[in-house]
Amino acid sequence: QRSNHLLKGLSSKASAVIKNKFREEGIVLYTGTSLQSVNTVNGQYEVIFEHESESLSIQTPHLLNALGRKPATQGLDLSKAGISTSKNRQIICNKFQQTTNPKVYASGDVTGPHEIVHVAILQGEAAAKHATGRVADPVSYDSLVSVVFTDPQVAQVGPSKQQLDDLGAKYLSADYPFDDHGKSMLMNAKHGYVEVYCDLSGKILGAQCVGKDAGELIHSMAVAASLKATVHDLLKVQWYHPTLSEIWTYPLEDLADAL
Numbered sequence: 001q002r003s004n005h006l007l008k009g010l011s012s013k014a015s016a017v018i019k020n021k022f023r024e025e026g027i028v029l030y031t032g033t034s035l036q037s038v039n040t041v042n043g044q045y046e047v048i049f050e051h052e053s054e055s056l057s058i059q060t061p062h063l064l065n066a067l068g069r070k071p072a073t074q075g076l077d078l079s080k081a082g083i084s085t086s087k088n089r090q091i092i093c094n095k096f097q098q099t100t101n102p103k104v105y106a107s108g109d110v111t112g113p114h115e116i117v118h119v120a121i122l123q124g125e126a127a128a129k130h131a132t133g134r135v136a137d138p139v140s141y142d143s144l145v146s147v148v149f150t151d152p153q154v155a156q157v158g159p160s161k162q163q164l165d166d167l168g169a170k171y172l173s174a175d176y177p178f179d180d181h182g183k184s185m186l187m188n189a190k191h192g193y194v195e196v197y198c199d200l201s202g203k204i205l206g207a208q209c210v211g212k213d214a215g216e217l218i219h220s221m222a223v224a225a226s227l228k229a230t231v232h233d234l235l236k237v238q239w240y241h242p243t244l245s246e247i248w249t250y251p252l253e254d255l256a257d258a259l
Helices: 012-024 117-131 161-166 182-186 214-226 245-258
Strands: 033-041 044-051 054-060 145-148 153-157 171-177 193-199 204-211
Touching (some): 012 204, 161 193, 171 245, 182 245, 193 245, 204 214
Antiparallel strands (some): 033 044, 044 054, 171 193, 193 204
16 A cells, blocks of 8 residues: 555545454554565566565555546547546536537546446436536536445545535534444454534534445435534434444434433
């Protein structure tokens, strides 16, 4: 890993959970590295990299290159159609997914800003409505849902704590670990935590879940953030016991007490 922690776009707290779980499973991890070379030696790959000022070498029968991707738009001659692209080849669109050629719309991975299927669907729907003269709502990314399908999973809705800090937002946060939650203990799914952020009026701003089925559990908070529900609204919900979803009540109660 080139950065100092796994999943560099997510919190160091989430990264630490994944790192610890991986190492428990016997996975050897190196973070804060600098790649020097990749060669083939005796039918295997040899990766040479620098780690903590030391040059290390690892040989392995398989190598996965996961250094990112760019939109495959370079062969479309978009400029001839009056369609502009950014430096990384993404098609530039307005809030209705209309390109610099007003007769052409684009959506999905080739436009960004997020390469996620449900975002592409929302963009496509906005584009179709606008192109056919119907009322169209631009896609809002304020309550963006993202999931990383590691084991355990990492899921996020809305801005992260770091993003809230960068914006200078005033907010409250509370978390609760899976290793102190009855259902997760019974399932032996004790890695991770849930965390909720709200503004000073109690409105849900975002949440993070690291743990078993996090990609499923995050949708409770996705609904809350999208509908601008408050901590007190969510505490009126009947959270069934014993379920994994019930774990959200603990940070919500802490936030309610702090408001």
